[in-house]
Amino acid sequence: MTGLSVPSWGGVAASLLLIALTAAVAYRQRLHLTRELITASLRAGAQLAAVGVLLLVIFAHTGLPGAFGWVTIMILLAGQVAGRRGTGLPRARWAATLGVAVGSLVTLATLLGLGIISTQARVVVPIGGMIVSGAMQAAGVALRRLREDAQQARPAIEARLCLGLPARDAFLPHQRSALRTALLPAIDSTKVVGLISLPGAMTGLILAGVDPLTAIRYQIVVMYMLLAATALAALTAARLVEHALFDHAHRLIPLPEPH
Amino acid sequence: MSTVPGFLLDRVTVTRGPTRLLDGVCARLPAGACTAVVGPSGAGKSTLLRLLNRLEDPSTGQILLNSTPLAELEVLALRRRVGLVAQQPVLLTNHVAEELRVGRAELTEHRIQHLLDLVGLPARFAQRRTSGLSGGEAQRVCLARTLAVEPEVLLLDEPTAALDAVTTAVITEAARNHTAAGGTVILVSHDLPLVRGIAEHVLVLHHGRLVAHGHPDHIDYLEAG
Numbered sequence: 001m002t003g004l005s006v007p008s009w010g011g012v013a014a015s016l017l018l019i020a021l022t023a024a025v026a027y028r029q030r031l032h033l034t035r036e037l038i039t040a041s042l043r044a045g046a047q048l049a050a051v052g053v054l055l056l057v058i059f060a061h062t063g064l065p066g067a068f069g070w071v072t073i074m075i076l077l078a079g080q081v082a083g084r085r086g087t088g089l090p091r092a093r094w095a096a097t098l099g100v101a102v103g104s105l106v107t108l109a110t111l112l113g114l115g116i117i118s119t120q121a122r123v124v125v126p127i128g129g130m131i132v133s134g135a136m137q138a139a140g141v142a143l144r145r146l147r148e149d150a151q152q153a154r155p156a157i158e159a160r161l162c163l164g165l166p167a168r169d170a171f172l173p174h175q176r177s178a179l180r181t182a183l184l185p186a187i188d189s190t191k192v193v194g195l196i197s198l199p200g201a202m203t204g205l206i207l208a209g210v211d212p213l214t215a216i217r218y219q220i221v222v223m224y225m226l227l228a229a230t231a232l233a234a235l236t237a238a239r240l241v242e243h244a245l246f247d248h249a250h251r252l253i254p255l256p257e258p259h
Numbered sequence: 260m261s262t263v264p265g266f267l268l269d270r271v272t273v274t275r276g277p278t279r280l281l282d283g284v285c286a287r288l289p290a291g292a293c294t295a296v297v298g299p300s301g302a303g304k305s306t307l308l309r310l311l312n313r314l315e316d317p318s319t320g321q322i323l324l325n326s327t328p329l330a331e332l333e334v335l336a337l338r339r340r341v342g343l344v345a346q347q348p349v350l351l352t353n354h355v356a357e358e359l360r361v362g363r364a365e366l367t368e369h370r371i372q373h374l375l376d377l378v379g380l381p382a383r384f385a386q387r388r389t390s391g392l393s394g395g396e397a398q399r400v401c402l403a404r405t406l407a408v409e410p411e412v413l414l415l416d417e418p419t420a421a422l423d424a425v426t427t428a429v430i431t432e433a434a435r436n437h438t439a440a441g442g443t444v445i446l447v448s449h450d451l452p453l454v455r456g457i458a459e460h461v462l463v464l465h466h467g468r469l470v471a472h473g474h475p476d477h478i479d480y481l482e483a484g
Contacts, residue, residue, distance in 0.1 A: 159349045159401075162312060163362030163408055164339035173351075249313050249334045 005209060016041075059122045067121035071108070071128035075101045078136035086143030086241065088256045089150065095240035096139045103135035103233025104128065107225050116221055127225070130201070134226040135233035138182040142234040145178035146241050150255055157252050167246035175238050182234035183227075190223050199223070264290035264325055265443060266311060266412075271320035273306055273467075280306040282467040283320070288460075290325070290411075293434055293444040295458035295475065297451075302464040304447040305346075308414045311445065312341040342410030346417040348397035350389040355380075355400055358389055362408040374403040377436070379429040395426035402433055412443040419450055431456055 007015070019041045026033045058066040079097025086092030108128055111117045117127055150157075153174055160170035193199055194216075198206070201222045205215035247253055266288040273281040281303045288294045288311075296304045309315045310322055313334050322329045329337060339362070352358045359374055360366045366374075372382045378399040392400060398418065405413065415434065419427040427450070434444045434457045448454055454461065455475050463471040471477075 155345065155347065155349045156351055158314060159345065159351060160361065161314065162338055162343040162345075163404065164335050165362065166335055249316070251314060 005207070012045075055122075055125060058125065059120075063121055064119055064124065067124040067128070070125050071104065071132065074129060074132040075104055078132050079139075082136045082140035082143065082237070085140035086147050086237075089143060089147045089241050090244035090253065092143055092147075092241065095237045095244070096136075096143055098240055099139040099142075099233040099235075099237025100132060100135040102236040103138070103229040103231075104131045106232055107131050107135075107229040110228070111221070111225060127222075130222060131225055131229045134186065135229040138186065138230035138234040139237040141185075142178045142182040142238050143241060145181045146174065146238060146245075147255075149174035149178065150245055150252065151257070154252060161250055161252070167250040167252075168242065170250070171242050171245065171252075175242060178238055179231075179234050183230055186227055186230040190227060193219065193223055265292075266445075267323040267326070268307075268310075269321050269323065271307075271310065271317045271322060273303070273310070273315065274318045279467050281310075281317070281464075284464075284467075284469045286462055286469055286472065288443070288445055288462075290443045291438060291441050292459045293438050293446060293457045294460045294462065295446045295448060295454040296462045296464060297448065297454060298464035298470075301466075303467040304464055305416055307464070308343065308416050308445060308447055311412070311414055312338050312343055314343075339408050340410055341412040341414060342405035342408055343414040344398075344402050344405050344416065344418050346420055348394065348401040350392070350397055350400065353389060354385075355387045355389060355392075356385040358400055359385075359404050359407050361404060366407055370407070374407055377406060377433060378403045379425065379432075393423075395423045398422055398426055399429055402430060406433070410442070412445065413437050415444065415446045415448070417447055417449065419448065419453060427453065 019038070023034050023037055026037055054070075058070055062069070076097060078100045080093060081096075082100060083093030083096035086096065089095075108124070108131055111127065112119055112124070117123050157170050157174070161167070194202070199219055199222070202212075202215045202219035205218055206212060245252060245255075268284050268286045268288075271281055271284045272279065284303075284307070296307055298304055306315065310317060311329075313329055316330070324332065324337070324341075350358055351361050355375075356368075356371050359371050368385070371385050375382060375384050380396065380399055380403070384396075384400075389397070389400065402418070413434065415430065418430045431453060434446065437444050438457075438459075444457070446454065446458060458475045461473060461475050461477070462469060
């Protein structure tokens, strides 16, 4: 490590000049975004300051239980956000929350259980955050696709049911399609990692003074863990929704019309 | 309990929200024959068909097949016994042979050729892409896909609507062959010549009620009524 180089509070204050510049552009161009821009910037600063203080307390006093408490809160929030993508599907928020929880906790437990990452709260919280975020996006995309298919592909699903196929088989092509849609962005970003942009974890480590060859070890683990979290979250959410979409007589339940 | 072959509808009502799609329908759809269900749009004809393979259940009343309530039969086995051909052909795969195997994966090449022959399509169609089929060809492939499962009962929901004469003739012939082989056909159609050509019994629905039933020779009178 070559030493930590982060902006001072004075530096942070000075960076507000960039916001002033952006606000000036927005004002001059009459974008009607100046107020929103300033609010967003101040809100981001306040949110991050609050999170920083909270993390400081967790890292210093609560240890691993506190870290897992934090990860649990993230999972619950992420489940709500991803569940909204499936609005109209039965039990969408429940499915999303459980999907994010399974994807996140299995991945995190594997990383911790195999000793790949340290059990320190300062490691578990940020790594947990990345995992939950990846799982949330995947569950959200999968649910949105499932909702679209369940609404629009009813004739095809019922055609399979009419041939005596069980609900699971009748819905399988749509579930596969939803999972592919959810997984492809993660696979694509894994393919081009480091080529198009330096990824977040690696960038953070390099900024913190870690040499690049060490930083990439972390990044490789991050990419692999995101793939696992994405796949598990999307699959779990999709399976749960599939169960809720069909009744005991293998019938697709009525759904609200697409807008 | 004596065995009554075929379907028996016992005071069947289907409500959806405030609407009564079927209202206290009592009817018998005999086995080994073709029964046509006619009536204006919105009369509840398609709903009636969907009840017979349990895509829907009655809100009240019950339906029996050979004296056994449908709800007591294993639903997946029931759907293999009671095949439905929908009004709009929906193709599920990329190739015709693959399409015929959706409900019966173990279908042999020989059987595929036979099924294509039954619906008046040449053997080379097995290799055709489903995306290039005309509406009539697609409907015939859907019929063959249903016949592949070897159902006892064939439910045909407006199978010839807006289709060519050849397809109509093929579907008529397939329905006749099915009843000749001891199977049952329930046909929903606006096509009166088709109904007269194959049905032995007609049910007339109006606003969800069974308003008349009888021999197809009376169909003009019944429709006008």
